[in-house]
Amino acid sequence: IGAGAVAATTARAAGDPLITEPQYWAQGLGEGVDATPYGLPIEYESDVVRRNVDWLTADTISSINFTPIHALDGTITPQGCAFERHHSGAIELTKEDYRLMINGLVDTPLVFTYGDLERFPRENHVYFCECAANTGMEWAGAQLNGAQFTHGMIHNMEYTGVPLRTLLEEAGYQTTGKWVYVEGADASGNGRSIPMDKALDDVLVAFKANGEALRMEHGYPVRLVVPGWEGNMWVKWLRRIEVADAPVESREETSKYTDTLANGISRKWTWEMDAKSVVTSPSPQSPITHGPGPLVITGLAWSGRGAIKRVDVSKDGGKTWETARLAKPGERMALSRFYLDTEWDGTEMLLQSRAMDETGYVQPTKAQLREVRGLNSIYHNNCIQTWWVKPDGEAENVEVS
Amino acid sequence: IGAGAVAATTARAAGDPLITEPQYWAQGLGEGVDATPYGLPIEYESDVVRRNVDWLTADTISSINFTPIHALDGTITPQGCAFERHHSGAIELTKEDYRLMINGLVDTPLVFTYGDLERFPRENHVYFCECAANTGMEWAGAQLNGAQFTHGMIHNMEYTGVPLRTLLEEAGYQTTGKWVYVEGADASGNGRSIPMDKALDDVLVAFKANGEALRMEHGYPVRLVVPGWEGNMWVKWLRRIEVADAPVESREETSKYTDTLANGISRKWTWEMDAKSVVTSPSPQSPITHGPGPLVITGLAWSGRGAIKRVDVSKDGGKTWETARLAKPGERMALSRFYLDTEWDGTEMLLQSRAMDETGYVQPTKAQLREVRGLNSIYHNNCIQTWWVKPDGEAENVEVS
């Protein structure tokens, strides 16, 4: 806490010196317009960064980091702090060296350069991208202490790209083609099989995010956008699309991204991300720093099956619920921001949020999820999260009965 | 042009080596997830930056730079390359040192800390911010050669903030208060008078843009957002709001930001930004790099009076027009992206775009504007812009009869 904050609360009759005394920033000169051709956040925001958890993976090359959602507001995620997941590291691939092949059950197998892609009609859409393993640590119980770590494998951007359908039509996809297999140019060869219905529906071959080129770590120059479906399918550095009559059953859709139930049987092809929400503030990394009185409780909600319709918030661990305010009507496969403008009495809270999407699906409790899926699913944990907010405003990740 | 691009067009029967030979990025390892806690664009995009024009101002501290709109797509402007305008440089002001005062015709003059602001109910809105001097050089004729320079004093972000109305109500504004005077904490003391109707309507006291904290150069920690109105009113480092019965007639609303007509009389209080559009690609900095055939013409349109309803594009300097496709229905006081998916015959074009907003206002030609306003208005130049695209794909800023 700076001297100013102390002065503000103990201001003498003479007034707060930050007001009564001229400050250097109100007299001298700041930075010129040539100082930062491409700017970064101010130094005081240096804690609002992606973070990884060392012990989660064997190394940082095949690993993840987390979006600092506890410190963000609104719905757009800046590319600079949007989570990363690589299986072989983030690669540097120039537009000049970029090639995209379409082969398989098509009339003419084609090769596109990057420049070719920019000549097809483009679309713009805001979509969330959530890793299927987001909140995965919570299967075993409350573990990591912060919304960034429990729910930060998500971001939400405005994409510009060409519908996959357009490219498939250009190559002349054949009616025997029931699947497309999509694959990246990095050494992980990350490949996933997508049913043709989805491929022809809303999948984008994207080259811009939030107005500018994709960042290296998000697949520059071209990535796939698969609205509402698990992030692993959003293949980065996209290099090949094969139209096929059956799925490949690649490593990323058998060994990984399959969900083992309590009886040892595993679900496969669990593509859609279930409706989910989390309170981002207050939360362990965003404690209440003021006393009792007005408090804004806020968080994010999303669903891979369509638009968010409603979010409820509980302060007592799920005994009673209040419906929060959505900043805007929910949009399909995009993050919704919710607010509960409330009065805090200074006593402890067990904060929860519960999302409902346009299909009527209601985000389940941990107990409800475990009842169906057991503890070993790893992926698709969309449970209701609980933050225990204490009288001093600090919050902790807990599990409740 | 990389070796790859050449190989692609001259590919031998053996195939493009970028495909037939394994590349290092497809074998080795890329960057890990701890490499960039806060990321920047990839090095190959290093030309997509803000730029200033040295000779425009006496120094870079009281000056402007321009958003690289020629290289962006979609509608969101990343903070890192969103134009800057300062009158005394971009200042570093911590949240701890931040104070906001409301005084004047209010029941209780108040002082807020940054933390106080976060306790009021928040809203989220996407709005464009355009400097009134954007395109100002064009009054005298085609000058700067690039959309970045002619139209780049604009950005479009998702803001999170508290309605100014809420703060005015908190202080108990009095009915004798017909204006609010808003002022920044930097040494320029940039202050503007805003009529109470607007202040109570949609003005925001914002602290986040595109999800994260405002950047230093955009007013960290708090700026005013005045939807649809000239950027100079969007006071940065906002420190004071005075409710008054009359405008201050400050330097920024008398000496500057007034528009001198041909007869020497000047318009004042020209707050709203007129409907406007520009083709961002092709354009001088974004030439056509492919030959004849499919071509995407794209650009931005906006209006300070509401939503964009329609954008027309002409290829022949305004003889004939085609209606472009809007990527989404226009939203009030936000940028719209338009596309014309067309076929280029390889001959020269005189490209223009023409916006229409929900009030029925149609973006005028340069001649139409000059007829009313003369050549000396400096501000509010919303003329139709012409790019002369030549057979080699290069484009130039020109003026046509």
Add this chain to the structure above:
Amino acid sequence: LTFVSPLQAGKLGLGRPALPDEVAAWDLDVRPDGTGLPDGSGDVLTGEEIFADNCAVCHGDFAEGVDNWPKLAGGMGTLDRDDPLKTVGSYWPYLSTTWDYVNRSMPFGNAQSLTPDEVYGVVAYILYSNDLVDEDFVLSRDTFTEVHLPNADGFIVDDRKSAEAHFVTDPCMQNCKDKVEITMRARVLDVTPDTGD
């Protein structure tokens, strides 16, 4: 001192009352009728000296401007010509604006370093440089209202809604002109900075 919470119906009770000294420190703006002017005074010759020491390096000894830095004097009668020169004398409607701006924002790089007397003097000198007062003029709250700037009546309130009502129209789509010719080229002018591509 204890702060009284301003909580009332419909209010959240956030923030704290601003203290009189705090309001005084920040509420510095001066209005056309002189509201906001502090006590004090300054004459042209004292002002000239202060100007020479603090302002002339950018604005010139006679407020005529140096290089690209703003000119504060001259330009009378240029507003309806090509490239009007807009200065305190030729363009500004209210003297309050000069006083307020100099007081709060100048000198550039060391704003708010002048005393009220010094500001009165400097503003008197700017008036003098514009031939608007004699060299024995003393500016104070009292003499302030005697000064009327030449272009005070040179402003109208935004009339775009009426003067540009014809921009609300059903635009032409076909055969809108007979021929189109290029009348001006940016490349010929060649003032664009090189962007390295």
Add this chain to the structure above:
Amino acid sequence: LTFVSPLQAGKLGLGRPALPDEVAAWDLDVRPDGTGLPDGSGDVLTGEEIFADNCAVCHGDFAEGVDNWPKLAGGMGTLDRDDPLKTVGSYWPYLSTTWDYVNRSMPFGNAQSLTPDEVYGVVAYILYSNDLVDEDFVLSRDTFTEVHLPNADGFIVDDRKSAEAHFVTDPCMQNCKDKVEITMRARVLDVTPDTGD
């Protein structure tokens, strides 16, 4: 060679036809029925050597894993227990996946450096490490279809729509439970990295 433009009705004629060698270079995926497997073969003992040289540093001499790096063998019978161990032997439904993944993505840091024969051998060795083949087993396109992995029938297609149909509901708003108790705390576990605030 001249490229024929694929322009047809409704097509833009962009891109160029992919050449056979190009498709061959990138179309490497192998399907459960063996489609995509190249010529070649490899036996367990040769595979063991290649594995020792290229894989064991991370995956262990017996494919049992080193530290946090993936274990490729073992775990049979653990899928319905706490912390199942999922390996090629215990979990993977199709042998094609192993062949394909090793061929395209391993060794980590030097992918696509093995010849088809070497991949056949390494995969044979992984099968052997999982007690799924004898030490004289030779893997080739022919023997490929003889191998059935134990958990081949361990998968069902996503049944959330039916199995979790009860999540579509009208949720409780008041008196939803009698009491609430904290049953687990992250701070007690204390595995969160310090974030410096």
